[in-house]
Amino acid sequence: MQPVTLTRYLVEEQRAGRIGAELRQTISVVMRACTSISVAVSKGALGGVLGEAGTGNVQGEAQKKLDVISNDILLEANAWGGHLAACASEEMDHAVPVPDEYPKGDFLLLFDPLDGSSNIDVNVSVGTIFSVLRCPEGHRETPTDADFLQPGRQQVAAGYCIYGPQTMLVLTIGHGTHGFTLDREQGVFVLTQRDMRIPASTQEFAVNMSNQRHWEPQMQAYVGDLLAGKEGARGKDFNMRWIASMVADVHRILTRGGIFIYPWDRKDPDKAGKLRLMYEANPMGLLVEQAGGLASTGRARILDLQPEHLHQRVPVFLGSKDEVEAAEAYHAKTGA
Numbered sequence: 178m179q180p181v182t183l184t185r186y187l188v189e190e191q192r193a194g195r196i197g198a199e200l201r202q203t204i205s206v207v208m209r210a211c212t213s214i215s216v217a218v219s220k221g222a223l224g225g226v227l228g229e230a231g232t233g234n235v236q237g238e239a240q241k242k243l244d245v246i247s248n249d250i251l252l253e254a255n256a257w258g259g260h261l262a263a264c265a266s267e268e269m270d271h272a273v274p275v276p277d278e279y280p281k282g283d284f285l286l287l288f289d290p291l292d293g294s295s296n297i298d299v300n301v302s303v304g305t306i307f308s309v310l311r312c313p314e315g316h317r318e319t320p321t322d323a324d325f326l327q328p329g330r331q332q333v334a335a336g337y338c339i340y341g342p343q344t345m346l347v348l349t350i351g352h353g354t355h356g357f358t359l360d361r362e363q364g365v366f367v368l369t370q371r372d373m374r375i376p377a378s379t380q381e382f383a384v385n386m387s388n389q390r391h392w393e394p395q396m397q398a399y400v401g402d403l404l405a406g407k408e409g410a411r412g413k414d415f416n417m418r419w420i421a422s423m424v425a426d427v428h429r430i431l432t433r434g435g436i437f438i439y440p441w442d443r444k445d446p447d448k449a450g451k452l453r454l455m456y457e458a459n460p461m462g463l464l465v466e467q468a469g470g471l472a473s474t475g476r477a478r479i480l481d482l483q484p485e486h487l488h489q490r491v492p493v494f495l496g497s498k499d500e501v502e503a504a505e506a507y508h509a510k511t512g513a
Contacts, residue, residue, distance in 0.1 A: 183208060183346065183357050183366035196334075196350050203260040203284050203309060204334055208346060208366060210254035211305050211338040214247045214291070215359065218303065218340045243297055244268055247290035247305065261286050262312040263320040265487055267456040272322050272487065281317045284333070285310040285325055289456040292337070293422025302341035304424030308460040309334040322487050329459035329480035336464065339424050347373070347431060347464060354431065354468040375470040376434035379497040381416045383426045384438040391442035396475075399507035411503075423452065427461050427495070431468055436496035436504065440475060450474070450492040454484055458493050471501035475508040 187201040248268045255261050259280035265272040267289040275281050286309055293303040310332060316324050336348035344359035346366050356370030382403055389400065406414040418435070420426050426437050439451050452458050462472030462479040472479040472495040479491065494504045 181368040183348075183368070186355070186357075186368055190350060190352070195352055199260050199282055200284065200309065200333060200350070202258060203255075203282070203286065204336075204348070204350075206254055206258050206260065207251070207286070207288075207307055207336075208338075210251045211346065212344075212359065212364065213250050213254070214243075214305055215338065215340050215344040217246055217250075218243060218291075218297070221300070243303075244291050244294050251286075251288055251290055251305070255286055258282070260284055262317040263324070264288070265322070265325050265455070266290060267453055267488070272320065272325060274320050283312050283317060285312050285320065287325060287455050287460075289453070292424045292457065293420075296420075296422050301420065301422060302339055302425040302428075303422055304337050304339040304428075306337045306424065306457055306460050307335065308332050308455070308463075325455065325487060326484040328483055329454075329462055332459060332463050335460035337424050337427075337460070339428050341425065345369075345428070347428065349464050349467040351463075351467065354464050356431075373431050373468045375431060375465065375468045375497055377469070377497055378499045379434040379436060380413055381418060381433075381435035382438060382500070383418050383420070383430070383435060384440075385419060385421065386417070388442050388444060391444040392440060393443070395508045395510055396440045396442075398510075399504055402507075423457055423461065427465070430470070430496045431464065434497045436494065436500040438504070439493045441492040448490050450490040452490060452493045454479070454482060454489045454491045455487055458491050458495075461493075462495060465495045469498065470496050471498045473501050473505055475504060 190196050191201050248266055255264055257279045260282035261275055261284050262281050263272045263274045263285055265287045288307040290305055291303055292306050296303055310327050312320055313324050334350045339345050346357040348355055354373045356373055357366035358369045360367050402410045403415045430437055441450050458479050465472050474492045475494050494501050
């Protein structure tokens with residue numbers, strides 16, 4: 178039996194009436210760009226791509242060379258295809274419309290070109306996260322930042338590529354979450370995990386414990402009960418895992434369950450959270466919910482949030498449904 182490639186999968190979805198030709202082609206272009214990024218990442222020191230770029234992004238964070246390279250690859254790949262009106266990147270201040278010399282399309286693309294880039298130099302898995310929205314009617318010729326400010330439920334596609342021992346694409350077009358593995362010899366993505374499902378309950382959590390002293394009381398109480406194990410209020414032992422690469426942590430959860438947490442903390446009280454709503458929380462939230470999990474800020478569903486600006490940050494709790502709901506119950510308490 179012939180393997181199902183990404184191209185075949187997308188054509189079948191188009192024939193079933195779940196996507197149009199333009200969205201199919203948009204996803205295909207993003208995947209070709211991710212294949213190029215995978216090659217650059219795999220070269221490491223041999224390709225001269227490790228280390229700092231000597232620049233900063235819009236959030237004031239130091240950029241790695243591969244941050245800049247990945248951002249450029251995605252912009253260039255998507256500029257001329259005729260499927261997009263504009264792109265927005267975690268690495269850029271504002272959205273970038275498709276140049277006037279190229280045809281415009283009906284979609285908007287957002288991406289974190291290289292999530293987890295602080296791990297590049299130590300050879301830990303990193304990835305590209307992306308989200309696709311429809312451009313508001315009548316705005317395709319002159320799109321602005323405001324056109325991107327749509328709740329996560331309006332995403333028409335979302336996914337990530339993880340660059341690890343294998344390069345994998347995890348994708349949703351709103352009909353389940355599916356995993357594709359890059360066949361490096363053939364240069365194609367092959368469907369290897371159809372309808373990924375996150376177990377409803379779990380005994381595994383991922384959180385940066387070094388920030389514990391900065392957490393609010395509700396979060397302290399929640400993690401305290403996780404750490405108390407069988408003798409505590411939860412009545413079972415939990416294991417902790419933390420890779421510090423959201424793509425890698427979420428990929429583990431999609432594969433075997435768990436909860437990923439990046440809560441609000443007092444270390445930087447002016448920021449509502451660490452992770453970006455548009456580039457990280459929304460696309461990962463859609464992938465997780467399409468796999469039977471939940472995505473929350475601890476107090477509200479991530480996919481229901483009305484974005485206020487392109488680089489908005491939010492707290493993130495996502496993964497196994499029962500555990501996300503348990504975390505929400507702690508955060509609903511007052512005076513904890």
